[in-house]
Amino acid sequence: MEKVAVLGAGSWGTALAMVLADNDHDVRLWTHKQDHANEMNQRRQNEKYLPGVHLPEKIVAYYQLDEAVKDVSTVLVVVPTKAIREVCSSLNKVLDHKVTMIHGTKGIEPGTLKRVSEMMAEELSNDLYNKIVVLSGPSHAEEVSQRHPTTVTASSTNLKEAEKVQDLFINENFRVYTSPDMIGVELGGALKNIIALGAGISDGLGYGDNAKAALMTRGLAEIARLGSSMGANPLTFIGLSGVGDLIVTCTSIHSRNWKAGNLLGKGHDLAEVLDKMGMVVEGVRTTRAAYELSRKQNIEMPITQGLYQILFEDEKPKAVVDQLMTRLRRHEMEDLSSILSNRYSTQSE
Template sequence: MANVAVLGAGSWGTALSVVLADNYHDVRLWTHRKDQAQQINETHHNEKYLQEVSLPSNIVAYNDMEAALQDVTAVVVVVPTKAIREVCQQMKSVLSHKVTIIHATKGIDPDSLKRVSEMMEEELPDDIYEDIVVLSGPSHAEEVGLRQPTTVTVSSHTMKEAEIAQDLFINEHFRVYTNPDVVGVELGGALKNIIALGAGISDGLGYGDNAKSALITRGLAEIARLGTSMGANPLTFAGLTGVGDLIVTCTSQHSRNWRAGNMLGKGYDLHDVLEHMGMVVEGVRTTNAAYKLSQSQQIEMPITQGIEQLLFHGAAPKEVVDQLMTRGRRHEMEDLANILGDQYSS
């Protein structure tokens, strides 16, 4: 069995630590908060983020990154997008041997417009890893921690590295597929958070299932339009990290992005929403990044544009919905072709 460091002791990092521990790996769960590390080691619970889950004894929390990374064979990075570069810089300063690096963060940097793996590649020296592996898919941490059936995808440009990650995580509760489309897997996982904000807004406004179903479907078309323009395989968006992740994030109260959108739809101010959540809502930053990407790629993304106007320019939720409902006529098959491939268009 392997020594694995998990960097980031939020709900998702903790849940993935449970999966690894169930597979008999020795897990070092790193947090930048000394008090959190002490509490986890003393109580075997992560009270703030995943309090209902008892942590196995082979999960040990660390506050010292150098100690956490000593002699590990794999590193799983599960920190917010805004912390990726800083954590990679810390890794670079203390890691002196080659490891498998996996990230499970779903976002896009609104400043550089880089995907998470691209930021990591810019910050980490080539001699400590073979290739970055992405882990993504429809997976609420609360359910993973309770060992409820979950299926995800791992992706890397180097299939050997993806298969190493697959072997580390796969078990009877946590099924892992491989997919070589890194761009599509990362973008699907990041962009669905925007649509989840929209689904929450729709529910907060009191609209029904018809509206949410339309939002999810049209949101998938937006994701596919931008993704394929950036080199993704359109079929990826019909898989776990596309429509699968979109469904689970848009329809569950476990979703931070849905909960944040729901409060926005009820009229709460964004600042108050984020204060109330107490955890990172990746969809907010990703909306800003995706809107900028849509402008640079000259891709039409009306849902993303509407949510960007609501988050950053004071547009009212109902005003955004009304604008979407009164757009000009479209031919649906044009967008289905983006999802399924041009060969399916009429």
């Protein structure tokens, strides 16, 4: 039994706190709002983010960060990408001992183009952790909270740290694999949100399953092209944090990114969509970052570029999708060859 602080009481943070509680750990679930903490402690519910779900007694909610992390052995950060730096900076002031540091956030920071673990490493004192571990994979919070079978990946450059996290979370409903490819696991989890926006737009336009299957397949090629150019193992993208996460996010009614795209495809503008969602849609922010990354890496990403035009340049969804479907002909195997070429050239550098 361990004491674990989960920082971020949204749907995913709460669901992961439930997994830890099921494993008999003492869980401190931190939110920055006092009334939110009071609701969870008194009513045993997190009505806004996981309506109808009963919170186990092993979960205690906190709104003061110093109390939440006191004497814990593990800290799990599950806040939106835009809040990562602020939360980690605050941790430096209140955490006075070394912990196992995990994050479950899927995104890339626009401007710096940093992955979440890189943002954390820049903000956190080196004395507070050994190596950061990322927890990622096809895992909707709604299903995890219902204890439906789920499988994810714990990844770190330090295998022992990844195995610690594996042991912390694994149970009969929540299976955890380990991977050394942190770059691939983080990029797969972040970039699939862009393709999910596209899948939602396609569905909102009424284009059907054939179009969505093509979009997902070509989207996976884009993810692998960019990821391999940055040092990821291409095989990661046919695993849980690649194609697995892509499938669940592009096809599920629980997917915020699919829902947002669906509303865009039906003619709503971005500001209206984000207002309707009421929760963070990471794919919007990640689209900007991935577009910038593709230009920096000189990687062709037509779907990402098209979504960038829809989100930030007011292009009409139908015009962009039609343009994608009429692009110049090419051989499908060219993508595989270029991905593998990037991988091996990166290894040799």
